[in-house]
Amino acid sequence: MSRLAAENVVTGYGKQEIVHGVSLSAEAGQITCIFGPNGCGKSTLLKAIAGALPVWGGSARLDDTVLSNLPVHEVVRQGLVLMPQGGGVFPRLTVMENLRMGGYAIADKRLVESRIEALIEQYPSLARRRRTAAGALSGGEQAMLSLARALVSEPRFILLDEPSAGLSPAMVIETLERITTLTEQGIGILMVEQNIREAMPIADRLYILAAGEKRFEGSPGDVRDDRQIMDIYMGGA
Numbered sequence: 469m470s471r472l473a474a475e476n477v478v479t480g481y482g483k484q485e486i487v488h489g490v491s492l493s494a495e496a497g498q499i500t501c502i503f504g505p506n507g508c509g510k511s512t513l514l515k516a517i518a519g520a521l522p523v524w525g526g527s528a529r530l531d532d533t534v535l536s537n538l539p540v541h542e543v544v545r546q547g548l549v550l551m552p553q554g555g556g557v558f559p560r561l562t563v564m565e566n567l568r569m570g571g572y573a574i575a576d577k578r579l580v581e582s583r584i585e586a587l588i589e590q591y592p593s594l595a596r597r598r599r600t601a602a603g604a605l606s607g608g609e610q611a612m613l614s615l616a617r618a619l620v621s622e623p624r625f626i627l628l629d630e631p632s633a634g635l636s637p638a639m640v641i642e643t644l645e646r647i648t649t650l651t652e653q654g655i656g657i658l659m660v661e662q663n664i665r666e667a668m669p670i671a672d673r674l675y676i677l678a679a680g681e682k683r684f685e686g687s688p689g690d691v692r693d694d695r696q697i698m699d700i701y702m703g704g705a
């Protein structure tokens with residue numbers, strides 16, 4: 469079983485250190501959630517693990533491979549993709565063009581096309597709108613497109629930054645259900661979520677960050693009640 473681990477990761481922007489030495493791990497076939505108040509460094513940590521930001525100290529590794537400071541395409545080749553906040557679809561590109569972007573690190577373009585064909589069958593609303601510009605899709609369809617695009621490289625782990633943000637309540641449920649289905653295929657999910665109420669029931673393991681530090685680590689069953697989470701959010705432990 470694959471394991472993604474961050475060990476004492478330190479990172480930030482410019483001279484500003486945002487994440488002050490956070491360790492966490494995520495297992496294949498499980499959903500690991502990172503919660504925490506706005507601005508505490510969740511997205512920054514996710515980006516550092518995915519190679520989108522330099523790691524100043526510590527490391528991220530996927531099994532025995534150190535990912536820290538590898539170029540993003542190499543991180544993707546190692547089996548890890550980041551779905552950024554807002555999905556990161558290219559609004560002017562069509563559905564098919566966006567999906568092809570998911571295979572940019574794969575040299576064999578015929579392989580990319582055959583993977584896309586297999587994937588798109590599982591997303592009927594995308595299959596019907598192959599030549600539609602992604603910007604014309606609904607928020608829910610864009611969320612599905614970014615998830616499908618992440619799958620083109622057949623990752624072992626997907627890092628999701630607030631996949632439910634901006635979605636209608638029904639789409640939040642559908643998106644989280646899709647994510648749960650991915651774990652049944654053995655994919656590991658490391659996910660930042662604001663929507664604790666919806667995400668907690670599907671989480672196998674959770675971490676809470678505050679002010680760039682880890683404040684809680686455990687299973688959802690270890691959380692006594694909402695009050696405990698609020699206390700951690702407010703800076704206690």
Ligand SMILES: Nc1ncnc2c1ncn2[C@@H]1O[C@H](COP(=O)(O)OP(=O)(O)OP(=O)(O)O)[C@@H](O)[C@H]1O
Pocket residue numbers: 481486504505506507508509510511512513662
């Ligand atoms: N590109 C950037 N340049 C400089 N500072 C940044 C940048 N992106 C984020 N920050 C700052 O880093 C801190 C952590 O931001 P981050 O987005 O990681 O928090 P977060 O926990 O994901 O919050 P949210 O839930 O609001 O997305 C914030 O103070 C933010 O202003």
